[in-house]
Each structure stands twice: as structure tokens, then as C-alpha cells.
Amino acid sequence: MITAKGVRDVVVVGAGLAGLACASDLAEAGLDVCVLEAGDEVGGRMRTDRIDGFVVDRGFQVCNTSYPQVRRRLDLKGLRLRPFTPGVLVHSPSGPVRFADPTRAPRTLPGLLRSESVGLRDLAALSALSARDLLLPARTITRRSPRGDTTVRTALAHAGLSEECVETLFRPFLSGVFLEDGLETSARVFHLVWRSMLRGTLCLPTHGVGRVPRTLAATLPDRSVRRDTPVAGLSDNGVLTTSGAEIPARAVVVATGPGAVRGLLPEVPVPAYRVVTTYHHVAPRSPLGEPVLLVDTARRFLNTCVLTDVVPEYAPAGHALVATSVLGTDRRDREKQVRQALADVYRTDVTAWDLLAVRTVTDALPSMPPGHTLSRTSRVGPGRYVCGDHRATGSVQGALASGARAAREVVVDLAARA
Numbered sequence: 001m002i003t004a005k006g007v008r009d010v011v012v013v014g015a016g017l018a019g020l021a022c023a024s025d026l027a028e029a030g031l032d033v034c035v036l037e038a039g040d041e042v043g044g045r046m047r048t049d050r051i052d053g054f055v056v057d058r059g060f061q062v063c064n065t066s067y068p069q070v071r072r073r074l075d076l077k078g079l080r081l082r083p084f085t086p087g088v089l090v091h092s093p094s095g096p097v098r099f100a101d102p103t104r105a106p107r108t109l110p111g112l113l114r115s116e117s118v119g120l121r122d123l124a125a126l127s128a129l130s131a132r133d134l135l136l137p138a139r140t141i142t143r144r145s146p147r148g149d150t151t152v153r154t155a156l157a158h159a160g161l162s163e164e165c166v167e168t169l170f171r172p173f174l175s176g177v178f179l180e181d182g183l184e185t186s187a188r189v190f191h192l193v194w195r196s197m198l199r200g201t202l203c204l205p206t207h208g209v210g211r212v213p214r215t216l217a218a219t220l221p222d223r224s225v226r227r228d229t230p231v232a233g234l235s236d237n238g239v240l241t242t243s244g245a246e247i248p249a250r251a252v253v254v255a256t257g258p259g260a261v262r263g264l265l266p267e268v269p270v271p272a273y274r275v276v277t278t279y280h281h282v283a284p285r286s287p288l289g290e291p292v293l294l295v296d297t298a299r300r301f302l303n304t305c306v307l308t309d310v311v312p313e314y315a316p317a318g319h320a321l322v323a324t325s326v327l328g329t330d331r332r333d334r335e336k337q338v339r340q341a342l343a344d345v346y347r348t349d350v351t352a353w354d355l356l357a358v359r360t361v362t363d364a365l366p367s368m369p370p371g372h373t374l375s376r377t378s379r380v381g382p383g384r385y386v387c388g389d390h391r392a393t394g395s396v397q398g399a400l401a402s403g404a405r406a407a408r409e410v411v412v413d414l415a416a417r418a
């Protein structure tokens, strides 16, 4: 669309998943859109660094092939996704327990039953819960009233799962999914996530998770993303960059993630965010030899994974890369404690492992307590919009869906003003 000279239709602030999805839909609708990104690369929380030939994601995260927005927008073949073994390996004092969807991995059933954590009643309850989440349409979850929502812990108890099973299997696993240790997340969010896990496969792209936003950015018209362009504030006509330039636009979408939203749109409430730290260790060889996520009943870490068992390209030949995440920041002695736990769960000497990188993400995932709204409008004022995972659910799906919603609302409003 042609507008007054030099005035863009839309400026999107931030080239994370939400901003890129929004810009992509706006461009597809024929609008002239410009994305301003503070960083030197797109992706936000989903970025990957290269260090000495190793692929280092900014925090351990995975792609889920069943997310509707992922299926709609991404060329999954082009990402060269490598799958994890379904389920997780739970390290417990009585030995490892494989916790997986029994319909996908029936061979894990006898081991699960032999463990002290799961009885026949648990298995029946788990099967019923999973069958419901897997087979019923997503709207049976999204349309449940937020007022009747409860915590994951209460939902699992209502589903008939024993305290023992919840504590030893669900709690260690879900603390890494929601980045909180108390099973206090919204049950509605849990059911959506559980559903997506049952329906999809957890994977890593061959060249790191940063390939996901880069693939999205590549679908935008040439030169529509300006990197190294932080926005300092919103003006009456558009936005002001930190270099003092004003970029006029008919609409501005703030897709910056929670930290900058607080500065740019102080009137917009932003939830509390969870902090996570990931340690990347280099080992001479894989201590496991299987592409599986490992969790710990003692909860000394959230999860650990030999990334090179999933994607050998994550390290130069002759090395294994191990990522281990913990809640909170990189406090004193934390790495030492993590190393001790790794020696225990991988049953190997880790003293020769090198610490390659530590990544702390302070605004990693929004807290999503019971009653959490699954999708909020992007409209915050005339010509002003906001999107990001804090407006939906803390996930790739949530961020992309929030960007898509913002684009729909902008298109409707600009058409009404034309």
C-alpha cells in the first residue's frame, strides 16, 4: 500500500518470533512493514551462537513439530530437524526410569511398572489423561473457563495420579518445561502443552534453534528487517530509535519481549518471568549414546541432554556437547554442583569436561498461574499494538500466535481508517 511519503504502514519493534510472524502476515496482507531489531541478528530468545565450532543455543530449547503455527509457517524439512527419543529418562535412586507415552513407546511399559513410582492405577490414570488430551480438539481445553482453572498439581491429582508418581515423574519433567519447580502452572496451559507433546515430536534443527527465526525472516521482503536498530521510545508519529531518528508509521507493534515492553509501553501489564541458566560442557565422548532428555528426581537440575547425541553437528568431530539447565542465575559454586550431579546421573568422571559456555536468560518464560489468559488482544491504544509470548503462552506456539493475532488486528484497524 502507498502511504504519505516516508510513512510506513507498520513498524514492528523486535525481531523475535512474535515480531517476525506479525511482520510476515502484514507483508502477506500487502502492507509496507519494517522490523527494527536491537540485536545484531534476528531471533530474540531463540538465538544460536557459534563458539570454536560448537553450536550453542542461548539456553536449552526444543522444537515441537505439532505446534499449529510451526506447521503453518516453517519448512520443517529445510530445518533438517533431528528427533529426540520420545519421553524422558528419569534418574532416580533406584535406577533410571523411562517415562514415555505408552502408546508410542510400548516397550517402556514393563520398566515403568517395575519402577517404584508407578502402579497400575497410575498407568490407567495416565492413559485416560493422555487419551483425552490427545484425541479431543484443542478448543475443549481453550474454551474451559479460566475461573475454573487450577494448578498442574491439582489437575494431576484429580486425574487419579498418585503423589508418588507425580513427585517422581511429572514434577522433575515439568519443572524443565515451565521453568518452575512447584507444579503451580495453569492446568489449562499444561493440558495444551501435554497435548502438543503427545501429538508431535521434540526435535532440534541441525544448525541450532536460531535457524527457526532466521527461516521466518527469510520469508520477509528484502531489507524489511533492520538489525542493530534499538528503539528508544514511541512518538506521536511512529518510533524514535536510539540514534535519534524518527521512523513514522501508521501503526506500531511492540514485539520486544517483556523487558523493553515495560519501558516502551508502561501501561501494559507484563507477568513475572522465570530465570534459567544453561551450562554447556564439552566431553571427549558421549556419556549416554542416546538422543534423550534426562531429568532428576532429586531435582539438582531441570534437565540435561547430550546435544550431540541428537545432532552430531553441534560439536566438531571427536567431542560431545552436554547442555544442563538449572532454575535461576549462575550463582557461586553452581557449576561445581551441576558437575557433581552430572557425574552421578551419567555415571562417569566429569573432571576433564570443559565448560564451554554459560547462558542465563532472565526473561525466559512468563509465569502462567491458574486463570492465565491464553490469548490477549494486541490493541493498546490508537495505532499502538503489543505482541509476544507474554500476551499468550510462554512457548514458540504462543509467541507466533500472538504475532499473528497482532497482524490480524492491525489489518482490520488500518482498513477501517483508510
Ligand SMILES: Cc1cc2nc3c(=O)[nH]c(=O)nc-3n(C[C@H](O)[C@H](O)[C@H](O)COP(=O)(O)OP(=O)(O)OC[C@H]3O[C@@H](n4cnc5c(N)ncnc54)[C@H](O)[C@@H]3O)c2cc1C
Residues within 6 Å of the ligand: 013, 014, 015, 016, 017, 018, 019, 036, 037, 038, 039, 042, 043, 044, 045, 046, 058, 059, 060, 061, 062, 063, 229, 230, 231, 232, 255, 256, 257, 258, 260, 276, 361, 363, 364, 365, 387, 388, 389, 390, 393, 394, 395, 396, 397, 398, 399
Ligand atoms: C531457555 C529457554 C528455553 C525455552 N524452551 C522452549 C521450548 O522448549 N519450547 C517452546 O515452545 N518455547 C521455549 N521457550 C520460549 C520461546 O523461546 C519464547 O516464548 C519465544 O522465543 C518468545 O518470542 P518473542 O518474540 O515473544 O520474544 P523475544 O524472543 O524476546 O523477542 C523480542 C525481540 O525484541 C528485541 N528488542 C528488545 N528491545 C528492543 C528495542 N528497544 N528495540 C528493538 N528491538 C528490541 C530483542 O532483541 C528480541 O529480538 C524457551 C525460552 C527460553 C529462553
